[in-house]
Each structure stands twice: as C-alpha cells, then as structure tokens.
Amino acid sequence: MITPAESLTVRLTVNGRVVEREIAARRSLADFLREDLGLTGTHVGCEHGVCGACTVLLDGRSARSCLLFAVQLDGATVTTIEGLTPPDGLSPLQQAFCDTHAMQCGFCTPGMIVATTELLENNPEPSEDEIREALGGNLCMCTGYVNIVRAVVQAAAASPGTARGIS
Amino acid sequence: MLAGGDHDVKILAGGQSLVPMLNLRLVRPSVLIDLNGVADLDRIVPSPAGGLAIGALVRHAALADSALVKERAPLLAEAARHVGHPAIRHRGTLGGSLAHADPAAELPAALVSLDAHIVLHGLRGERSVPASECFLGLLTTALAADEIVTEIQIPPHGPGWGFAEVVRRAGDFALAGVMAIVARPGPSRRLESVRLVGFGVGDRPVRFVEAERIITNPAFDARADVARVAAAAAEACDPPDDVHASADYRRHLAAVLTGEVVGQALARLDGARST
Numbered sequence: 001m002i003t004p005a006e007s008l009t010v011r012l013t014v015n016g017r018v019v020e021r022e023i024a025a026r027r028s029l030a031d032f033l034r035e036d037l038g039l040t041g042t043h044v045g046c047e048h049g050v051c052g053a054c055t056v057l058l059d060g061r062s063a064r065s066c067l068l069f070a071v072q073l074d075g076a077t078v079t080t081i082e083g084l085t086p087p088d089g090l091s092p093l094q095q096a097f098c099d100t101h102a103m104q105c106g107f108c109t110p111g112m113i114v115a116t117t118e119l120l121e122n123n124p125e126p127s128e129d130e131i132r133e134a135l136g137g138n139l140c141m142c143t144g145y146v147n148i149v150r151a152v153v154q155a156a157a158a159s160p161g162t163a164r165g166i167s
Numbered sequence: 168m169l170a171g172g173d174h175d176v177k178i179l180a181g182g183q184s185l186v187p188m189l190n191l192r193l194v195r196p197s198v199l200i201d202l203n204g205v206a207d208l209d210r211i212v213p214s215p216a217g218g219l220a221i222g223a224l225v226r227h228a229a230l231a232d233s234a235l236v237k238e239r240a241p242l243l244a245e246a247a248r249h250v251g252h253p254a255i256r257h258r259g260t261l262g263g264s265l266a267h268a269d270p271a272a273e274l275p276a277a278l279v280s281l282d283a284h285i286v287l288h289g290l291r292g293e294r295s296v297p298a299s300e301c302f303l304g305l306l307t308t309a310l311a312a313d314e315i316v317t318e319i320q321i322p323p324h325g326p327g328w329g330f331a332e333v334v335r336r337a338g339d340f341a342l343a344g345v346m347a348i349v350a351r352p353g354p355s356r357r358l359e360s361v362r363l364v365g366f367g368v369g370d371r372p373v374r375f376v377e378a379e380r381i382i383t384n385p386a387f388d389a390r391a392d393v394a395r396v397a398a399a400a401a402e403a404c405d406p407p408d409d410v411h412a413s414a415d416y417r418r419h420l421a422a423v424l425t426g427e428v429v430g431q432a433l434a435r436l437d438g439a440r441s442t
Binding site for chain 1: 174186198199251252254255257258336337338
C-alpha cells in the first residue's frame with residue numbers, strides 16, 4: 001500500500017538559481033514563489049486560472065502558477081517577472097509599459113509581461129490581433145488594454161527579436 | 168489506490184480544470200495522484216491504418232502544433248487551437264479534457280466527431296470505449312472508479328471537415344459550437360460517414376443525427392437543403408439557459424454554425440477532389 005505524501009523534497013531552478021526544498025504537497029507554485037522564495041512579483045489574482053496575473057514561464061512556456069503544485073516541478077525551470085528583469089534598469093518590454101502608461105494599477109502587469117515576453121520570442125513582429133489573442137488569458141481590471149497593446153507594439157518595434165529582458 | 172476505497176482520490180493530469188475546482192473547494196479529495204511523471208503517455212504515434220494513437224498526457228499545444236495531427240486529424244488540431252489561452256494549452260491534456268467532460272469543451276466533441284476510441288486502463292485490464300459512448304452527461308463519463316485514460320485512437324479521416332464556434336472572447340468556453348465530418352467514399356456523389364456534433368448545446372457532445380440523415384440522403388442538395396439541416400440541428404439541442412446566453416440564442420447559433428461547418432466540409436471535400 002502506498003502512503004500519500006504530505007510533503008516532498010523537490011529540486012528546481014528558479015530564475016537561474018537552483019532551489020532544493022521540502023514543500024507541502026498542497027502548496028501552489030504561486031504561493032511557493034511568493035511565500036517561500038519571496039518572489040512577490042508573481043501576483044495572485046483569481047486563484048483559479050482565469051485572470052493570468054500569476055503567469056510564469058515553466059520550462060520556457062507560459063503557465064498559470066496558481067494551477068500548479070510546487071511539488072510537481074522537480075527538475076523544472078521556472079522564470080518569473082524577477083527573472084525577466086535585467087540587473088540594472090528595465091527590459092525593453094518593461095520600459096515600453098512605462099512609456100505608454102500601460103502599468104495603471106500594476107496588478108496584472110507581471111502576468112502581461114510574462115505572456116508578451118513569450119509572444120515576442122515566438123513572433124517578434126506580432127500584429128495587433130495577435131497581441132490581443134496572446135493576452136486573451138490576462139485580465140486587466142483597470143480595463144486598460146489599449147495602452148497594454150500599445151506597449152507591446154512599441155517594444156516589438158524598438159527591438160525586433162530582442163524584446164526579452166535578458167538575452 | 169484508486170480502487171481501494173480507503174481514500175477519496177482524484178487523478179491530476181494538466182490540472183487546468185481540476186485545480187480551479189480544488190482552489191474553489193468544489194472538490195476536496197484527500198489524495199491526488201499526479202500522472203505527469205508516467206512515461207510514454209505524452210506521445211503522438213501514427214497508426215498503420217492512417218490514423219493516430221495519442222497518449223492521454225498530450226497537451227493541447229502539442230495537438231495544435233503537431234505536423235502529424237494537422238495532416239492526419241486536422242479537425243482535432245483546429246479544435247485544440249481553440250481551447251483556452253496559450254498558458255492553458257501548454258498544460259491541459261487531451262485525456263484530462265475528456266475525463267473532465269465539460270459539455271462546452273471542444274476536445275470531447277472533436278473525439279465524437281472523429282469516431283475516436285478511448286483506451287481505459289484499470290484493475291481488470293484494458294478496454295476501449297467509442298467516444299460516442301464515453302460522455303454520459305454533465306462532467307460524467309464511462310470511466311469506472313479504478314480506471315484512467317491512457318490513449319486516444321483516432322481513425323483516419325478525409326479532407327471533409329468543418330469547425331465553427333461562437334465565444335464571447337477568444338479562449339472562453341463556447342456559447343455554442345459545431346464540428347462536421349463528411350466523406351464521399353464511393354464514386355457516386357452520395358455523402359457518407361457524416362458526423363455533425365454540437366458542443367455547448369446540451370449536457371454532453373450532441374450528435375445531430377437527423378441533420379446527418381438529411382445529408383446522407385442520395386437526393387441531398389447542399390444549397391436547397393441547408394436550411395433543413397440547420398433546423399434539424401437546432402431541434403437536437405437542449406442548451407443551457409444562463410447569464411452568458413439564452414437557450415434560444417444557443418439553439419439559433421447551433422443552426423447557423425451547422426450551415427457554416429457543412430459548407431466548410433463540403434468545400435474542403437470538393438477542393439481535395441479537384442486537385
């Protein structure tokens with residue numbers, strides 16, 4: 001008979017740093033990042049996969065950190081908004097969010113930046129429709145989508161193919 | 168552990184439906200079994216007959232992007248592209264979607280349209296269930312308590328397919344959607360192997376049997392009979408009535424979308440024949 005585990009020890013890479021921890025089985029990746037690692041840039045909005053504020057890159061692809069358990073990620077690589085931010089200053093995409101007033105209250109911004117970082121990696125010159133589709137899973141409760149789309153357009157135009165924070 | 172009855176167990180695959188339910192405390196299992204570490208469940212393998220064998224853990228993004236799926240089951244690739252948002256498609260799995268059995272989901276309807284078989288594995292061994300017998304109602308399937316989905320077998324299908332859905336925003340569950348498969352296997356003009364399936368219009372994927380019968384009639388004329396086909400589709404629906412759309416509106420959508428997908432499927436079929 002297998003006994004269910006209440007906690008597991010996992011080893012994963014977060015923003016380039018190897019982390020080995022014993023983690024409660026029920027802990028979400030979002031809570032693990034925020035509470036255990038202090039990476040509070042990942043925001044927790046709806047906690048059921050609708051709002052996109054907690055989006056991170058898991059092995060290079062966007063995923064909802066509120067819908068993952070941290071103990072599932074043994075051997076995985078996670079990149080959060082902190083990992084997309086250069087040591088000095090801002091990435092071109094982050095700068096574009098500032099320049100175009102796309103931040104607004106700022107709650108959705110980390111998820112927006114993570115999702116559009118992925119978009120621009122796969123598609124350095126997206127159309128406005130493609131930007132809107134890529135951001136379809138990220139809600140801005142200020143409803144400031146026009147400026148967010150403008151920021152992504154500006155970032156793509158400013159540095160085609162190199163919009164990622166740290167290359 | 169699934170069969171033992173000592174624990175209230177749920178199987179975790181991509182977690183894009185189950186974990187929201189856990190977070191909302193709508194389900195409270197005492198044990199979760201994570202399938203993600205199981206080897207070989209994430210493969211897409213061509214079958215000798217020209218179809219596909221797809222592992223239960225294949226993610227929606229893999230279905231949508233796979234050259235093999237686009238070539239051998241383009242309807243399935245198209246349906247997968249319409250599931251949720253990129254972050255959802257990176258995690259959600261085909262096996263999980265069909266085990267969850269949301270009546271408004273694209274993939275269960277695609278499997279019914281494609282006449283897929285679902286391979287289930289349990290204590291008594293393995294069995295294969297046709298997709299049309301797998302979905303029993305709202306979030307209810309033919310899976311026994313000790314069974315998991317291991318593979319989805321897709322028979323070959325021809326070029327005659329159509330897909331259309333109406334959503335409030337890209338990535339939402341559809342208010343209503345319809346998929347079509349039509350084939351003309353013989354030398355005559357007669358259409359056969361017609362499958363019309365609606366989603367979001369009942370408590371499970373709904374086959375529009377009467378509409379299919381009109382199309383397979385040797386006297387079927389696409390232009391003259393499309394209104395009858397659409398009306399028969401609407402008649403087969405028993406859609407929900409909620410804040411997003413009334414039942415009448417969903418029935419109307421099913422009729423309009425049926426006309427659209429039959430048109431798509433016939434155009435693709437004729438296009439393939441003339442080239």
